[in-house]
Amino acid sequence: MPHLSRLTSLALAIALVIGAPLLHAAQAVETAAPAAATNGKAPLPLDELRTFAEVMDRIKAAYVEPVDDKTLLENAIKGMLSNLDPHSAYLGPEDFAELQESTSGEFGGLGIEVGLEDGFVKVVSPIDDTPASKAGIQPGDLIVKIDGEPTKGLSMMEAVDKMRGKAGEKILLTLVREGGQPFDVELTRAVIKVKSVKSLVLEPGYGYLRITQFQVNTGDEVGKALAKLRKDYGNKKLRGLVLDLRNNPGGVLQSAVEVTDHFLKKGLIVYTKGRIANSELRFSADPVDASEGVPLVVLINGGSASASEIVAGALQDHKRGILMGTDSFGKGSVQTVLPLSNERALKITTALYFTPNGRSIQAQGIVPDIEVTRAKITREQDGESFKEADLAGHLGNGNGGADKPSSKGKAQSKQPRPQDDDFQLSQALNLLKGLSVTRGD
Known part of the structure; x- marks a missing residue:
């Protein structure tokens, strides 16, 4: 349409870009779009679209390096979503594929779930049996640098992209834990196969x-x-x-x-x-x-x-x-x-x-x-002492039970158990055993 102004063409282009997801949303929620139409929603904000078009023109004309329309529009979409909340995002082809892989149980990277806090990348949790968990990364750690580059100001997707890579490649994360001094952790990327x-x-x-x-x-x-x-x-x-x-x-x-x-x-x-x-x-x-x-x-x-x-x-x-x-x-x-x-x-x-x-x-x-907070379990060595059953000439048990002398000198072959080094798990097990006693099981 040759009679359309540049601004109107751009407005239509924007409407098509942001209208595509609305089309899918309408298909997913049946009559959402018709309902919005009948509610008399406001038309496109032309003043704001004029400002957008002006900013885009100024960037293309004055920025130090040439920038194509596709890059500018994609960046605009990313900004539109990233400023809604920390969990909304625009997913390019690679990001979309990685999201599908992660929910199926296999993906490449470090095995770390992250979020944003005050502009910093924060560890939500490391995933078991992955490079992140094996390196001792903990929930709440702030990732302040990735391979020496500051993360302040990065979007969550940008930070994730920097941490992803081919299996076998090394990456250096600089972390801050509980307000302490920054420290470096070197990890090797791997194919993450998560057994849930x-x-x-x-x-x-x-x-x-x-x-x-x-x-x-x-x-x-x-x-x-x-x-x-x-x-x-x-x-x-x-x-x-x-x-x-x-x-x-x-x-x-x-x-x-x-x-x-x-x-x-x-x-x-x-x-x-x-x-x-x-x-x-x-x-x-x-x-x-x-x-x-x-x-x-x-x-x-x-x-x-x-x-x-x-x-x-x-x-x-x-x-x-x-x-x-x-x-x-x-x-x-x-x-x-x-x-x-x-x-x-x-x-x-x-x-x-x-x-x-x-x-x-x-x-x-x-x-x-x-x-119950995290704690390290330290066990004191029991000073073995003699018991009644160790004494020469001791009486036997009146009910016919076997003697129970001290275990001094006996070989200890006890296998390590998960609860032995996990205080919270140990407390959970003790609570269950206590409940079992009160129930008379």
Whole structure:
């Protein structure tokens, strides 16, 4: 149309760029777009579009190096999303592919979940058995430099892009921990294959179930793990179970619902509230309880975020388990990925979620029922002394029981157990054993 002014053409171009995700959103939420039209929404803000066009012209004319229209428009979109909240982002082809890989359980990088705080890149949690966790990186660490370049002012996606790379390549992170002095950690990138569920027997009758993140198949994996723990205990109901959600950065909402459902027979699990119709969802438990009502302690900490908080909050509200540890991260928002037509996508915050009792976790987190902070376990050597059974000529037990002399001089072949070096886990197990004693199990 030759009669269209440059400004009008640009306005139409912008409308098409931002209209594409709206088209997908309308398809996802049925009648959202027609409803907006009938509500008489305001037309495009022409004054602001004129300013945008003027800024774009000035950059193209005066910037020290030539910049093409595509770069300027993509940067404008990135800025538009990054300034909404820390979790909304524009995903290019590589970022979109990486997001799909991460929710399927395999991706390349360091194995670290990050967020933004006051312009700095902050570690939400390292993922188990990855370069980040093996290097001792902890939740709350600030990443102030990547390969010597400051991270201040980077968007979250830009920081993630810098940390990703080919397996085998080295990277140097400069960290600040709890306001201390900066220190360097060198890591080697790897292909991250995350097994989202791990289980083992702590002691006869007491199981341990760890969820490292919520992937598409996590709900099924938890069901299988519960069945295996029961089988390992002679197909009997467990006496107690520790569900470990520490340093779990979250993941797929549906998986969090499925995991929670394994521990409940009825009631609301979580509900969400947003502006578009289909963002208001309610998830309830079905009558089947795969855990058989086993006494439960749930471990959380500052690295437990999003989907982890959904599970912990629901179990706490239903008084299904005792939460132990420290306050969780406080991410109470839901992101929806809206694919675009050119292998790109928008990850945009569409709703807030609420626990069954109506609590919003956003920026507050879940407070455990019993606070137990991290601590190192140091064991004193018992000074073995003689017992009655060591004395020559001692009387036997009147009921016919075997003598129990001191263990001095006997070889100690005790195998190391997870609870021996994990204070929070040790406390959780002790609580379960105490509950078992009071129940008379």
